[in-house]
Structures are given as structure tokens and as C-alpha cells.
Amino acid sequence: MNSAARLVLLACLAATLPAAEFSTTLTNAKGGDPLIEATVALIPLDQPAPPAPVTVQAEIEQEGQEFHGFITIVQAGTRVAFPNRDTVQHHVYSLSKSKKFELPLYNPGGQESLVFESTGLVTLGCNIHDWMIAYLVVVPTPWFTKSDPAGRATLTAPAGRYRLEIWHPRLAKPVTEEITLADDTPSVHPFSLTLKPDRRIRRGGAGKSGGY
Structure with missing residues (x-):
């Protein structure tokens, strides 16, 4: 079996696995404000991710x-x-x-x-x-999202082991953690995070860019 066919087969197998839900709420450890627009990704550890x-x-x-x-x-x-x-x-x-x-x-x-x-x-x-x-x-991985204005992020992925990765420019380094998602059992992992100061240049009337 060539590599392309193998990837297609793995993608089909992943699609047939029972789905599990992961959710998190990200907050600033200083004051408890929500962390907006942080990237949240689940990287599978037991099998390759579909392309x-x-x-x-x-x-x-x-x-x-x-x-x-x-x-x-x-x-x-x-x-x-x-x-x-x-x-x-x-x-x-x-x-x-x-x-x-x-x-x-x-x-x-x-x-x-x-x-x-x-x-x-x-x-x-x-x-x-x-x-x-x-x-x-x-x-x-195809299982990724960003935190919403309340700092919440939710993903649905096949049951199994994953490396959770959270990134934001105000984090000193990405947050990583191994988690296991079980069939039909919500997995809730809140994080209170230490953030660097917001040093982004602000311009009056800059428009609709997201904030944090």
C-alpha cells in the first residue's frame, strides 16, 4: 500500500471511531479575565492525523x-x-x-x-x-480551534490519546499536556495562565482586528 492510500485509509478509520468532546476555559491568572484567541490543538498520539x-x-x-x-x-x-x-x-x-x-x-x-x-x-x-x-x-492535526470571547474552546475528536497544545503571544511558552479522550465522556480541562504584558501597538480607528 502506498503512502497516499495509507493516509486515506487512516482518515476513514479515524472518521469511524467514537467521538469524544474536549473543552477548556482559559483565564489570566492575574485577575481572571478570559484569554481570547488562544489557539488550541489536539495532536493524536496513537495514530497519524488525517491530512x-x-x-x-x-x-x-x-x-x-x-x-x-x-x-x-x-x-x-x-x-x-x-x-x-x-x-x-x-x-x-x-x-x-x-x-x-x-x-x-x-x-x-x-x-x-x-x-x-x-x-x-x-x-x-x-x-x-x-x-x-x-x-x-x-x-x-485537523482538531483545532481558538478560544472565544469568554476564553472557552471546545473540540470533538475520536477517542484516544492526544497532546494538547495551547499557544498565545502573551504566553512565555506553549502549554502542552497529554490527555485521553474517552467515548461519549466530556473531558474538561480549565487553565489559569500567567501572561506577559500586552505590548501590541494600538492605533486609533484600526478597525476590526481581534484583541486579547
């Missing part, structure tokens, strides 16, 4: 001289589009180890896209607007 469907595409737009969304999470192999919905040109780039790239100056209404094959954190910037920053977290 990302080729039809899946994410988007990080530029508007109001800011990136939207500020934090994006995708599975490795996903194509990410970078549409310019602004009134000025942008030059999107990253110097991150997992994906170094440049999308040279392109005009309002233009769009570029890239496939992100390697897992890891990709920090995005604009070469002509120094305050613009965004984060793309590339994970080796």
Missing part, C-alpha cells in the same frame, strides 16, 4: 493598515490567501523558521496565496507598515 483537505483555504486580509485576523490557526498543507482589501499597497513577509517568504508590493484588490506545509509559528509583518503584525499557527 488537510485540498479544498480548505484560510484567509488573512489586510484592511485599515492592519491584518485581520490577528491570530489564525490552520492544519499543515492548507493554502492561506492574503487579500489586500485596503486603500494602499502592502508587502507581506515572514522571517519565521517554519516559513520564510515575501509577497512583494501588491495593490488594493490584489490577492496572493501560499501553501503552508511545515508546522510551527509563522509571524507575519508588512515591510512598509511596521506596526502590522499577525500570527499563523500551523499544526499537524
